[in-house]
Amino acid sequence: MEDKFQSAYQEEQERLNAALEEIDRQLEKLRNTPVYTGHEYTEQVLEASREQRRNNLSKLRTEPYFGRLDFQEGGQGERKPLYIGKIGADREQASDRPLVIDWRAPVASLFYSFTGGTEPASYESPDGIVEGLVYLKRNVVIRKRILERVADTYDRESDGPAVSDEFLVYRLGENKDNRLRDIVSTIQEEQDRIIRAAKNTALIIQGVAGSGKTTVALHRLAFLLYQYKEQVSAERMIIFAPNRMFLDYISDVLPELGVGNIQQSTFADWAAELLGLELTDTGVMETLNRWFENKGAMPVLTEETPERFKGSTKLIGVIEEAVSLLESGAVPEGDFSPWEGAVLPRRMIMRWYKEEYAPYPPAKRKERVMARIHRWIEMELKKSPSAAALKDRKKKGAQREKAYAGKWPKYDPLTIYKQIFRAVKPPADWPADEPEKIPAAVMKSTRAQLKKGHVLEEDLPPLLYIHYLLNGDEGVQKFDHIVIDEAQDFSPFQIAVLDLYARNHSFTILGDLSQGIHAYKGVHEWREMQELFAPEHTSYHALTRSYRSTMEIIDFANGILRGGVKSDLLAVPVFRSGNPVRLLKYGASRTEDISAALAELSSRDYRTVAVLTRTLADAEALFAELSVRFEDVHLIDGSMTEYQGGLSVLPLYLSKGLEFDAAIVADADLSSYGEAAWDAKLLYVGCTRALHELWLLHNGQQPSYLVKAAEESEAAEGWQVK
Numbered sequence: 059m060e061d062k063f064q065s066a067y068q069e070e071q072e073r074l075n076a077a078l079e080e081i082d083r084q085l086e087k088l089r090n091t092p093v094y095t096g097h098e099y100t101e102q103v104l105e106a107s108r109e110q111r112r113n114n115l116s117k118l119r120t121e122p123y124f125g126r127l128d129f130q131e132g133g134q135g136e137r138k139p140l141y142i143g144k145i146g147a148d149r150e151q152a153s154d155r156p157l158v159i160d161w162r163a164p165v166a167s168l169f170y171s172f173t174g175g176t177e178p179a180s181y182e183s184p185d186g187i188v189e190g191l192v193y194l195k196r197n198v199v200i201r202k203r204i205l206e207r208v209a210d211t212y213d214r215e216s217d218g219p220a221v222s223d224e225f226l227v228y229r230l231g232e233n234k235d236n237r238l239r240d241i242v243s244t245i246q247e248e249q250d251r252i253i254r255a256a257k258n259t260a261l262i263i264q265g266v267a268g269s270g271k272t273t274v275a276l277h278r279l280a281f282l283l284y285q286y287k288e289q290v291s292a293e294r295m296i297i298f299a300p301n302r303m304f305l306d307y308i309s310d311v312l313p314e315l316g317v318g319n320i321q322q323s324t325f326a327d328w329a330a331e332l333l334g335l336e337l338t339d340t341g342v343m344e345t346l347n348r349w350f351e352n353k354g355a356m357p358v359l360t361e362e363t364p365e366r367f368k369g370s371t372k373l374i375g376v377i378e379e380a381v382s383l384l385e386s387g388a389v390p391e392g393d394f395s396p397w398e399g400a401v402l403p404r405r406m407i408m409r410w411y412k413e414e415y416a417p418y419p420p421a422k423r424k425e426r427v428m429a430r431i432h433r434w435i436e437m438e439l440k441k442s443p444s445a446a447a448l449k450d451r452k453k454k455g456a457q458r459e460k461a462y463a464g465k466w467p468k469y470d471p472l473t474i475y476k477q478i479f480r481a482v483k484p485p486a487d488w489p490a491d492e493p494e495k496i497p498a499a500v501m502k503s504t505r506a507q508l509k510k511g512h513v514l515e516e517d518l519p520p521l522l523y524i525h526y527l528l529n530g531d532e533g534v535q536k537f538d539h540i541v542i543d544e545a546q547d548f549s550p551f552q553i554a555v556l557d558l559y560a561r562n563h564s565f566t567i568l569g570d571l572s573q574g575i576h577a578y579k580g581v582h583e584w585r586e587m588q589e590l591f592a593p594e595h596t597s598y599h600a601l602t603r604s605y606r607s608t609m610e611i612i613d614f615a616n617g618i619l620r621g622g623v624k625s626d627l628l629a630v631p632v633f634r635s636g637n638p639v640r641l642l643k644y645g646a647s648r649t650e651d652i653s654a655a656l657a658e659l660s661s662r663d664y665r666t667v668a669v670l671t672r673t674l675a676d677a678e679a680l681f682a683e684l685s686v687r688f689e690d691v692h693l694i695d696g697s698m699t700e701y702q703g704g705l706s707v708l709p710l711y712l713s714k715g716l717e718f719d720a721a722i723v724a725d726a727d728l729s730s731y732g733e734a735a736w737d738a739k740l741l742y743v744g745c746t747r748a749l750h751e752l753w754l755l756h757n758g759q760q761p762s763y764l765v766k767a768a769e770e771s772e773a774a775e776g777w778q779v780k
């Protein structure tokens with residue numbers, strides 16, 4: 059065994075030397091080629107390609123590849139070793155094998171999709187299905203040109219029939235800093251299928267916590283840019299994430315994959331910009347306070363809860379009716395007369411409005427008709443008998459034109475929205491019974507909030523829809539692909555509105571219903587989103603394996619899912635074992651104990667340790683106490699745009715999407731978490747943030763599902779640490 063390993067290492071070292079030599083040589087040659095700065099188009103194109111190669115080779119020279127796959131096409135003839143890296147590179151001399159194959163290339167898919175066995179494997183090339191035999195799948199770790207590790211995950215000539223997880227487990231065991239990383243060397247088969255799925259569908263992915271949803275979505279973007287280079291561009295792709303700090307947390311992955319310029323935003327920021335609205339944080343904080351800061355006093359959630367109702371597509375009909383009422387009564391009563399003696403009959407204006415400009419959406423129709431009237435005035439002015447009359451008519455005409463424009467409806471989404479909710483007076487011809495289509499409680503609370511000048515997050519989809527009905531999509535950029543992370547917190551209306559701005563329903567929608575702690579606004583079943591698309595435009599995938607946490611943590615979290623959330627979307631762990639989950643009962647002082655736990659865990663070799671509390675108020679109070687004892691502890695309060703790593707204190711609901719080497723859940727007891735499914739979901743989110751170590755501190759009175767989860771997963775009790 060040792061010998062085999064030695065010879066594999068030796069072989070890879072020789073191969074690496076040769077590859078680096080060739081990369082250096084190619085790079086040297088390119089660097090010695092003078093840069094073309096002239097105006098000749100063909101030369102400019104050639105220069106751009108040289109520049110691209112210079113960049114690629116500069117990256118390749120430190121880490122040329124990470125994997126090797128020996129494949130025998132057709133099951134006979136030569137066994138070719140294929141080296142797979144983050145970027146592809148050709149050899150200097152023409153050859154049937156590139157120097158490095160891009161991980162996104164069709165043949166490289168075998169490296170991910172092959173799960174072992176002796177049967178032929180296949181991949182889809184542009185010329186059709188290619189079949190053959192896989193002989194070897196090898197992971198090669200190269201850092202800064204040094205060969206650090208060689209690990210065979212499949213060898214046809216050895217006894218193991220399946221691809222082993224050993225290298226994956228080694229990778230997962232590493233500690234994490236403050237950024238999410240790429241996983242190109244260890245993408246798993248179920249993830250690869252999603253990454254390489256065809257572009258023009260709305261993929262809906264239910265994935266358990268830690269199943270790699272965020273990571274997979276980012277790799278999928280890199281894949282789409284490679285596979286559909288002629289059809290898509292990075293600037294026309296967008297990632298929606300829950301907050302700006304999360305965007306910062308994921309911001310390294312795409313550059314690592316050689317992808318830049320993809321738009322990243324929160325839905326609220328994107329919508330506010332499109333609508334030209336200034337959103338205050340007051341509304342967001344009010345919502346969070348209402349749902350998260352009142353321990354045990356969670357408002358009752360029904361289909362008529364304002365956030366849920368406004369997020370459903372039930373408002374669509376009401377909005378369409380309102381806009382159509384405005385549209386049909388838009389042309390002001392009476393003929394238009396710019397000055398005495400000149401009359402443009404309403405009949406004529408109606409003809410322009412109803413016939414000539416009918417294809418345009420209302421706001422554009424109004425613009426066009428008014429422009430036409432303006433042109434008509436200019437023609438009429440030419441008939442003026444004298445210079446004095448011209449001057450007088452010009453003045454009068456301008457005044458009356460302005461007054462006439464003012465008689466048209468105000469095509470402003472917020473005004474129309476306010477009219478629908480009767481926060482301002484609607485036009486006289488609107489039917490009096492219209493408000494009955496909206497539940498009274500929603501009507502009342504929305505009216506009150508709009509009167510205070512607050513636009514909440516849940517108002518954005520209806521506002522955007524009104525905007526779209528008024529203006530269409532002219533002048534607005536449509537997206538080639540939209541990624542929605544933490545999609546369980548998105549409402550169906552948000553997705554429906556985004557679909558208006560997506561080409562070919564090209565979406566990757568990822569989430570986890572078990573983490574649906576924003577259930578007051580999000581979906582309760584994926585069906586709610588699937589129904590927005592025609593069956594041929596959508597497909598559903600499930601990711602069940604969890605890569606983030608140790609088996610012990612996953613077993614414990616599964617216990618919370620079973621007993622508390624009452625969900626059967628359980629996670630399947632990768633066989634990576636660590637310390638048992640630890641439950642610690644407070645002694646004389648809660649703060650002392652939390653402090654001692656933090657001191658113990660941060661003294662170990664962990665880079666990120668978090669203390670998770672139930673509310674922001676708890677986090678702030680605890681932070682005040684801990685910051686006296688720990689120099690470099692940070693408070694995460696939702697207003698941050700950057701995630702710093704290290705030691706953090708944060709409310710559990712803000713930890714979604716993040717991960718920490720070790721997590722301490724403070725007050726994991728009935729003082730903070732009840733028996734309801736929603737409380738269990740919060741704890742599930744918190745517990746699944748931990749990679750290696752999870753401690754729960756409590757007062758001895760715990761919800762029954764926690765007690766049961768601890769028993770079933772053989773969690774440890776007490777302070778005998780290590």
Ligand SMILES: Nc1ncnc2c1ncn2[C@@H]1O[C@H](COP(=O)(O)OP(=O)(O)OP(=O)(O)O)[C@@H](O)[C@H]1O
Binds near residue numbers: 272606
């Ligand atoms: N194939 C893989 N190889 C190595 N690491 C992986 C793999 N898949 C996922 N991971 C790691 O697992 C962790 C979880 O990934 P990610 O945050 O993308 O999951 P998620 O499903 O979005 O999680 P959550 O819903 O809990 O926020 C990350 O550290 C990621 O690097």
